[in-house]
Amino acid sequence: MFHCKTSKRPGLFGEGQATAESRGFRHFFLVIPLLFYWFTSAPTIGLGDTALLVESMQDMTINSQVNTHNITVISGWLFSFLPFGNMAFRGTLVSIFFGSLTVCGFYLLLFRMRGSRLVAATSSSILMVSHSLWWHSALVECYAVNGLFTVLSLACLVKLQADSRFPLSMTLCPPQSPPPGTSLSSRFTPSPSSRLTRDLLMLFFISGLAIFNHVQLGFIWCGGMVYLSLQIWEFSPKERNDGGRSLVLKSVAAFLIGFSPYLITFLRDVQVSGNFGKVVGDALGGSFKGLMFKGSFWGGLQDVGFLIFNQFPTPFLAMIPLGIVLLLREWGASKATAALTTMFAVNTYFFTLYNTWDKFAFLLPSFIILCFCGTFAVSAWFEFLRRSQSRLQWALAVAVFLVCIAFPPYFYSRLSVWGSSPGYWYGRYNNLHTINTHNVSEYIANPNKRNYYDIEILANLLFEKLPRNATFIDDDSRTYYPLAYYQRFYHQRPDLNIQLVNSWGFDNWGATSNQFANMIREAYLTNRDLFLISLGNPFPSFISGIPDFWKYRFLRFSLDDKRWVYKLATIKEMEAGSPPPTVFPSVEGVAVGVRFESPDPIVKTHFSRTDGIMGQISFTANVDPFYLSFHWLGPAGQVIFSSIPFLVPPGNTSVWSFLEKPNERPPGTWSLQIFSGEAVLGEIAFTVESE
Secondary structure (H helix, E strand, O other): OOOOOOOOOOOOOOOOOOOOHHHOOOOHHHHHHHHHHHHOOOOOOOOHHHHHHHHHHHHOOOOOOOOOOHHHHHHHHHHOOOOOOOHHHHHHHHHHHHHHHHHHHHHHHHHHHHOOHHHHHHHHHHHHOOHHHHHHOOOOOOHHHHHHHHHHHHHHHHHHHHHOOOOHHHOOOOOOOOOOOOOHHHOOOOOHHHHHHHHHHHHHHHHHHHOOOOHHHHHHHHHHHHHHHHHHHHOOHHHHHHHHHHHHHHHHHHHHHHHHHHHHHHHHHHHHHOOHHHHHHHHOOHHHHHHOOOOOHHHHHHHHHHHHHHHOOOOHHHHHHHHHHHHHHHHOOOHHHHHHHHHHHHHHHHHHOOOOOOHHHHOHHHHHHHHHHHHHHHHHHHHHHHHHOOHHHHHHHHHHHHHHHHHHHHHHHHHHHHOOOOOOOHHHHOOHHHOOOOOHHHHHHOOOOOOOOHHHHHHHHHHHHOOOOOEEEEOOOOOHHHHHHHHHHHOOOOOOEEEEEOOOOOOOOOEOHHHHHHHHHHHHHHOOOEEEOOOOOOHHHHHOOOOOHHHOOEEEEEOOOOOEEEEEOOHHHHHOOOOOOOOOOOEEEEEEEEOOOOOOOEEOOEEOOOOOOEEEEEEOOOOOOEEEEEEEEOOOOOEEEEOOOEEEOOOOOEEEEEOOOOOOOOOEEEEEEEEEOOEEEEEEEEEEOOO
């Protein structure tokens, strides 16, 4: 063999040649993500989705439905054979593994681009501690796999960008006479054209394989199609007829090879189901279509803006727009730029309008792309420091980047604390919905799950305290699946009848409102023990559909000094005078106005016909749960609108409601009456003025 002489020229990706010294095992950073995610991972089960995913891993549930993540499931099944850890932790190891690969792949990509371990390690550390990637790498989840596919697609685009920039002379070795017996194939490195084709085909292969884990990752295919279309557009008419057709066929073949596991699974599902349309519908969203494109664009955009800040709550956030400018300056209006922009835009726009609490999971690829853009600014800063040789500037840079890496863990650990009292964070992290059972705000806000035992503690308390053969009803799956997990795999309390009600509206996702009403009625009349995890959504609306709903009483059932659920009082207990009659709190006032949901409400008594109108009742903190309903009476005394009866949990001091039907407001003197069952608790008059 023969060797080319080393020369100072762009490296593999056109951004700097790595020295021979750097080719040794000096990338100690590669072990850091694994250790970081391992030591901050959840030791046991989390909320409902984690238990559901563990069950899928144990059963090797492979199908084409949109919410089945096959690569994650197969990996979890393999990890389940490890001889250590509980079942949930072995599932978490899948996330640790793929989250670590995502960060390590990002590091290697940046190192090959820049030839600098410092740039690569700094930028990858910032990605490692970003909220969404860390969160999904520290408990049983499927989205760390999505992160890895995003990084692989970025690597393909970077190589495509490099392949399209350098002429043939820069990639061939100087002409030499090869030793006897040397094959022609070893005389030259691949040409830019052949490398470009290879890397484009790799992008299409990755885009096909990625769908086997999540249909969402079809955005990678969108980027590949944009690149392919622009590549063919650059061909001359003659090249387009021959080379263009060949490139399209090769790209389709590469995609189908990667897509084949999903395609085989899809065809099997069609054969088993016999209903092609249903299988297609389930693959493209199923019941989740009810969440697609349902959010307002402006509200969704604000939410995305907050989530981007939440990923990078440090000076790195300001480096992202600067990095975008530097990327555009370096890549120009290239095919890779267009493909990258398409991938980001498709994923971000779709999930901007997707109404779900875990939007940050689906936006993870977008966050990784933004982090990739920000690394161009990081690289430029370090290059400036290398030229300046100023110790002061180096010290400032070190301080800034330490903040970018060290501050996010502290920030995330404080969010649920800040959200516990009125203020900016209160609306997102107030924990009111689950205050009686577990800290869901801490669960969502803090990716560090090392000490998160809330669900295990709650499950153990329920198994210990609930009477034999009791029915326990969950309202949104947060405890239904974890309790079922313990029942099935650890054989705890098989006597309990654990039920789920359909608060999401998904097909086959629990009891309907009528089925729930029947469970309440039957337990009441037959004196069976029935418990609810909360009196929040959707229970009040479900209960209000039961005739004479106010006769049903739900009593606080203590689990420990800070956790409780609610028990239905049976007819036998009511007739025996146990429990005693409901003690209503003392009403302190009734008011109408606007913005009662905010820290600065406005009380007023005169409104135009188009104004928003709210009513509020204030009272001393209630001990017993009780019902409230708001009745809005027009000038003639007729009821214009009645709210759904609201079951007020213990410890509240006020309840507010909107006046619906804004187009049916005749001018004149109105009144608001607030009822509990058949008793009037308060009344107030107000005026709707004529235009």
